[in-house]
Amino acid sequence: MGKCPYTHWKRRGTSGEEMNNVYSVVTEAEGGARLETAAPSKTPMTGGKKAALVIGILLGALVLAYLAACVVVQTVYGDTALPRTDVLGVDVSKMTEQEIVALWEKQGAQTVRDTKVSLTENDADIGSVSLEELGVTVTPEAAAVAAGASQRYESWGGGALAWLRGGWEYIHSWFAQTSAVPSFDVDSAALDAACEKLSANLNCTVVDGGYRLEKGEGLYITKPADGRMLDAPKLERDLTAMLQSGALTPVACVYEEKKAETVDVQALHDQLAGEKVEAVCNKETGKPTQSHIGVTFDVAAVQAQLDAAPAGTEFLAEAQVEFPIVSTEELEECMFRDVLGTCTTKCAGPWGRHQNIKLAAAAINGRIYNPGEEFWYNSTVGQRTAARGYHEAGVYEAGRTTTGIGGGICQVSSTLYYAVMLSDLQIVLRYCHMFNPGYLPIGCDATVSWGGPDFAFRNSRDYPIKVVTSYNDNTNELTCTILGTKVDDHYVVITNAVLASYDYQVVYQESPDVAPGDEVIDQYGHTGYFVRTWRNIYDGNDNLLSSRVEADSHYDVGNKIILVAPGYLPDTGE
8 A cells, every 4th residue: 555645735936926825735646746736716805804803793792791781780780779879969879679768768858958959040050949948858769769779670661672771771880970860749839938038039129229317317328229030930930840850950040130219419419408497387277387307418528428339238428417306297196186284173253254264265275386486365365345245253453352344364364374384384474363363272373464464385395285275164164275295204293382371350441331230341351372383293103303493472461341331340459
């Protein structure tokens, strides 16, 4: 049996040059004979095909890796949250639904309080509001659902697409944190309240320019500042949409601009400048006159103050301000509101005396006196004449009691005098009677006569006063009242003391008009007195504040005169 032939590959060249990828097969047979045959020809591989092959292999590897990720998600994380997952900042990575629920029960409320929604204006941050303030609550179950624990595939719709999505979410967790936003339960009333609060906090209230005059301080001027109002309804709509969207994105605030009223210093000067004017009572209308605050200032100086002041602020202007003691508004509210003092006396004597009292009382009834004005009895009541309706009645004249036109009108002046003292008004002029009249406490009367003694007082208060008189025909009582305005709780008590007294004597005089043996009293006796009167001021707690001598009154002695027939003078032992 001969040698078996062998075969080997031989590289061949062409035209003296070797060619790539060309080979010959040499076969060596038995007997040393060589048989050379050409090897089959191969197509050369280009660079593009190599690249395509590599890409295909890589894509295949990626697909296999992605499918592996899908399998991992379904098998390893099928009932847990994926790695690097949080719910509103609470880390729930790889937690089961039960674990997330338990964690949220501990941390959920605080998390809702801590989670803020940004508010912006023109993309600039202007504040924030917490979910709790917006009325948001998040249940533990909602937190677990948001994290994808146990309900991931159901929330994604299930099926192959959900299975494939799981792989993507898993791969994403390798590179980035997944922050899940749960579904919110929103209290609409709380949301409304939050929007109202935000409006109050975010609004820039317009500050109108203006002024005010402050008693005891002066002229304040406010420099204007423009404002803006938040569109609260739109904000509420945008917040609601954001909460419903499941994305805690910033919410833009929209404002409406408001222009402020300006201040014109020159116009302000023209309006305010002037002298102080007190409000008084217009005696014709019975209504208060217009008061005015006295104001003077330099326009340029105040303008410089205004220019330097920050917008929306108030400053005390360099001005001289003088307030009236009583303004029109004050007087309208309190004019003749209070009884300052009142006195009632019993009237006696004949009918004519009562008529005289009525006429004199009517003449002073309703008289108004503004601060500083004076009342004079004689000029107010006028001359007492028969033509004016006055009658004969008892008067004191020439040291004795007699009759005259207008007798009795001193009871009006005396009753008024006592009311004036109780009103704590200033007495200008007052005379006591010749004899103690008896219808008032001694030392508290005021006599008048035409062409003789007069009675006067001044309204020494800050408010107008009115004299009111009345006569009661049923009781024959005269009442004089001073109406005005009380500014405190003080009241007056009048006291007196007889410092000396002088007894009268009984004097007999002969008269042919008296029958023998008869006695006729021509004049009753009057004891003489020296009396001092005090005006005492008390506060509302009955504490004595002051006591001053009101007047000293000297009453003459008036002897009792008895008329007898001529020759019948009694033996007096003198």
